[in-house]
Amino acid sequence: MTARNIALPEAITADWMSREHAGILAASAGGDLRLDCARLRRLDSLSLAWLAGLHAQMESAGKRLVLVGIDARLKSELAKATLPRKPGVSGGRDEMGNERNEKLAYRVGEAAHALGREVRDLFVLLSESLYWSSFGMFKKKTLLREDTVIQMVRLGSNALPIVLLLSTLIGFTLALQSGIQLEKFGATVFLASGIGISMVTEIGPVMTAVILAGRSGSAVTAEISTMVVQEEVGALHAMAANPIHFLVLPRFWAMSLTLPLLTVCSAVGGIAAGLVVGVFFFRLSPASYLNELKGAVTINFIGQALIKSLTFAWIIALVSIQKGLNVRGGADAVGKATTSCVVTCIFSIILADAVFSFIFYY
Numbered sequence: 001m002t003a004r005n006i007a008l009p010e011a012i013t014a015d016w017m018s019r020e021h022a023g024i025l026a027a028s029a030g031g032d033l034r035l036d037c038a039r040l041r042r043l044d045s046l047s048l049a050w051l052a053g054l055h056a057q058m059e060s061a062g063k064r065l066v067l068v069g070i071d072a073r074l075k076s077e078l079a080k081a082t083l084p085r086k087p088g089v090s091g092g093r094d095e096m097g098n099e100r101n102e103k104l105a106y107r108v109g110e111a112a113h114a115l116g117r118e119v120r121d122l123f124v125l126l127s128e129s130l131y132w133s134s135f136g137m138f139k140k141k142t143l144l145r146e147d148t149v150i151q152m153v154r155l156g157s158n159a160l161p162i163v164l165l166l167s168t169l170i171g172f173t174l175a176l177q178s179g180i181q182l183e184k185f186g187a188t189v190f191l192a193s194g195i196g197i198s199m200v201t202e203i204g205p206v207m208t209a210v211i212l213a214g215r216s217g218s219a220v221t222a223e224i225s226t227m228v229v230q231e232e233v234g235a236l237h238a239m240a241a242n243p244i245h246f247l248v249l250p251r252f253w254a255m256s257l258t259l260p261l262l263t264v265c266s267a268v269g270g271i272a273a274g275l276v277v278g279v280f281f282f283r284l285s286p287a288s289y290l291n292e293l294k295g296a297v298t299i300n301f302i303g304q305a306l307i308k309s310l311t312f313a314w315i316i317a318l319v320s321i322q323k324g325l326n327v328r329g330g331a332d333a334v335g336k337a338t339t340s341c342v343v344t345c346i347f348s349i350i351l352a353d354a355v356f357s358f359i360f361y362y
Helices: 014-030 045-060 072-080 093-133 145-155 157-183 188-229 232-238 243-281 286-296 299-325 331-361
Strands: 004-007 033-036 065-068
Touching (some): 014 033, 014 045, 045 065, 045 072, 093 299, 145 243, 157 188, 157 243, 188 232, 188 299, 243 286
8 A cells, every 4th residue: 555645844733733634534544554754743632632543544544654754853753642442452451551550540530520520519518508698588589488497397397306315325325325434433424524515516516417318318318309300490491480499598507597496406405415424324423424514515615516516518519519419310310319419418418527526626
């Protein structure tokens, strides 16, 4: 087969490639392709990718790409340029290693891009929720009070029994195990301060948030994602209605109001369980328990608990709503969105609690 000669310019630009690429491919149809590189002085990432792709095309067609008169420096740069190979095409050990590395880098980059996109969507949703809950209320009626009350009952008050039950059991267990260790040193009177501080600042807010993430957050995601799949959200857009007012704000405010209240109930349940353990197992008087508790749990600890619970409420509300609004597909997508919501909420709650620990204690 006859080789066709084509002279390259001093720099391979995007305009030059757009003009000449089709002609170069047509010239290679009759045989090998020779590129005269005598005038070529510079190769950027775009030209390197173009030459590497052209070489791969010629190689797949059983032809050769010959570079004539190329500078040694440019030749070394071109030798480093590679294209991802299709699985099963490369046979060498190095090629397979490179392919795995490229796949790993691609997956890491894709995951980082998806994470950045979700964080951006969450901040956009937070800004819109705060805006329509404050300054936007002067423009039009945005907060639907009836829907907010309904969501408070569904997401908050209906979760009170399970929150009280679990907090009481955890407080009972924690008080019993702590009291056994304190009794060895004759310091069982400090049981009240330990239970009070831990329930108010850590266990109460975190445990309540985790319970609501699994119970209420998943319900919000399933409900909104079903509305998206059934095109009910699209119908709101078609009627020029803002979904923020009907879907986001009632759930955002319901979670923001109920989670701090449930956190208080959780802390009270755990402290009450500690009182029962202290009185019946370690012979503490109720007066000494309550006096120690009053001196240990200060207003600063209560403020920390309220700040944490409000932050956790925003995390649960925004993540569950964002997962629901971004669902694509059918019933299978609804299940995946619900699972992703619970996992993301719990991870974000634990991460936020760790950040608060550094802020409050260091």
